[in-house]
Amino acid sequence: MTGYLLGIDAGTTSFKLGLYTDRGAAVHMVKEEYVLLTQKAGWVEYKAEDYWALLCRLLQRLLAESGIPPERILALSVSSQGETLICLDESGRPVMNAICWLDNRSEKEAGRIRAYFGKRLVYEKSGQADVTATWPATKILWLKEERPDTFKRTKHYLLLEDYLIYRLTGRNVCEENLWASSLLYDINRDCWWGDMLRYLGITEEQLPERMGCGRPVGPVSAAASGQTGLSGGTLVVTGALDQTCGSIGAGKIFPGEVTETTGSCLAVSAAVEGFVPYCEERPVTCQNHAVKGRYTILLWSQTAGMVLKWYAGCFLHREALEGTDIYRLIDREAELAPAGSEGLVMLPHLSGASNPEYNAMARGVFYGMTLGHERKHFSRAILEAVAYMLRRNVEQIEGIGETVSGIYSMGGGAKSDIWCRIKADVTGKKVETIPVKECACLGAAILAGVGAGIFPDIDSAVKRVAGVGRVFVPAQENRAVYDRSFAAYIDLYHALEPVFGKYGN
Template sequence: MIVYAVDLGTTNVKVVRYDDAARARATASSPMHYHREGDRVTFDPDTVVDTVLDLIRAAGREAPETESSASIVLTGQAESLVLVDAQGQVVGPGISWMDERSGVQAREMAAAFDPDEAFAITGEPEPVPTWPATKLRWLAQHHPEVLPRVRHVFMIKDFVIWRLTGRAVGEETTRGFTYLYDVSRRDYWPDMLDFCGVTPGMMPEVVPAGATVGPVVPRLSERLPPASYTVNTGALDHFCAMLGTGTYAPGQLSVSAGTVLALSMLADGWTHDPTFRVSFHAGLRPDDTVLFSCADSGGVCLGWLQEILGADGDLGAVEPQLRDVDRGAAPLFLPYLTGLNPPDFNPRARGAFLDLQLRHRRSDLVYSVMEGVAHLLRRNLVDLGAHGQSATSLTSAGGGTASDVWNQLKADVTGVELTVPREPQDACRGAAILALAAGGTIGSIDDTAHLSRPPVATYRPRADPLTDQRYAAFDTALQRLYGP
């Protein structure tokens, strides 16, 4: 069986073609296009579908070996909102998760619902403009003529599946990113639906991760390479990445080292605790719960520093100099340029360099930023462990893993071994494994012994009292400057 794994990313749409041993045979990608106006970020949903079809065709040309059957499996972003009427036409443009128009509505939700109860229901510590629920309430208030026309309330992955198959389904791992879903009951939250002006009948049927939805409708299958196609729901990109890198197990923390610092881990004996402010979601198997935490201050801090210094974004250029930095004399960096970061969620926190001196050079500042993000990672690991979810290993993917110095620094600061699979499309690989399991090529997502595996680099922590001293200084500075 051929698998076309589709990653509906925020920046790019990617398609990777895999064989039945999960070996990548071809890759094609195209940028996502947005219209930005003030705090609004929108897109054309049907253009996304056309892009997916074009990329599958391109990947098919690149790897022309044929099979009688093929699966299209989807992963990628979750929250971007698409509305469709009873005639199958899109109602207005798609609204990206990056759209910030609904800040007032997020605050209204926070005031209208008990925060602990809402957290226990939705799996999200607080309502934010990212969630589709807030955009629906914005539409109900500012354009009351829109929602009465709507037949289907989709997120972007739901919409693509619907266009491909004609079935209105919503894959379970993405439901917790709507703020409309009761994660514990595995059903939509009636009170929030009503608050947002939508009805249960407008919401797609919830189906499990990795479920086969059905065949591609004939008018679209004609645009694809010759084969008999089925469509698979896949799962959220972060959770697919866990599967793609072999970390979908309790105690194995998956770290996305991209623009943000995103952490995912399969929970071990999960019971909701309102003091443990990590989001929780349906996982890849029935009854699984995956913990997910996202700190905006990840690689974006390094990108910011390089931009203001007028430096090349290539980490390789500065890597040799980082090895010679006097670690004990380097400035400390608090990576709170975006304010709130888990596990502290302190709205008063701000970014800062401490002990900055004239003698410090670019390499000192780059090292300090890398170390500050590693300190933030350690804070999250400590918080996980304090709530019974200790991480015994770290696996990292993303652009930040190009730096060996940064990888080693994260292992040293956390005291936990870190591995970096050299798999550039980890989410697509995980989605492909879901499709192979659904198609019967493998027995289950745990039956991966005969599949190809990406090479792995391993970074073992090195004990050094200075490492703990600098983390203690970081913690003290954070508390003294901004308090609990």
């Protein structure tokens, strides 16, 4: 009798569930989007109970639509958004809304932690290139200072994956890949960072039991079975950070392979065999991989596909109302403009800049406009701007001595042939799309299979499911123009750096 594996992708604005055979073939998928709570400037929250309610609805829908008997689902695992913090009281109930990773309320606290510990020590403990308001440690310090009653009531600090596992099994456990960016876990010594815990005023007992990725936690509890429709015989297995699961699902977890995901943001991931030494001039994030003993370089930029969404909403509204496929229209227009957009260069920092600038005050800019520019140039300039961010990331990886043999493209941006061609031309690297539709869901399902003993380990599992997508080779005739445009992109940022944040918000 065929058994099935379930991968849950708990994303920032949607949950996706994928059901797979024990050979990695997709059987059925369901998805539901949700809207985050943003009542105050800089605050981004969601009700923790609503995460669970959303998962229950989707599990019930998956079972009903697929027709697969629940008892044939052997194991499940979660691919989770990072850093979203959930605080529980002694009875296991949330004491407040979950604080989403996008929340920036703790910028002051981030500065205090940076000043106290220093960027170098933070990196050597956690692998994080800087201290930002994203990291859970900064939010815990904010609670201590600004919400002391909530801080005192909190008995357990969990991240989203941990909370879903807790609701599914009743066990308070976590996996070490997701916690790397918390600033609470020492990734090289494989223990909680005691000095940080003492600085925050919390104890190890308030944190989950640590496990590796792809490790069995236990069966679905009777209570969760009643709420979800899952069988009590389904094994719950620890998952990993969504970017890690995406790389696993793509089958690209070996040194030399770089994955890029162009969704709302741009995320670049590269597996390396050893921890990258600290370098103040070339800051990177290098954290523990799901594969024990391996590390992952993670680089990201806040706005990538989100810039395209903004552009479409502002300047193609009429076409959208007429039923036009807006993103295909942007692709067609971009194809009509020449490489380099005839001197039009964009900075796509509509919500600040992350790696490598780490400048929350950076803003979006179009430079070089002339009377000869048309909408097609702006469409192409946006695609090129994201490719320039990608090239910066690739050059950072190569700058620390790592080899980039190829770029493997995922996310919504991978659907666009013109965008993939531009990325290949700008970076000078072969770009190959990943044929898997939802890599993070498949990556979680692979980890479920490892925990259930279906696959002997992660490496052998990804080799079994890897496929070949569309391949884009750099066009040498575009190299010179893109070298000039990329240099202009860099110079433009540095020229405007003193201006960012100087004139209003």
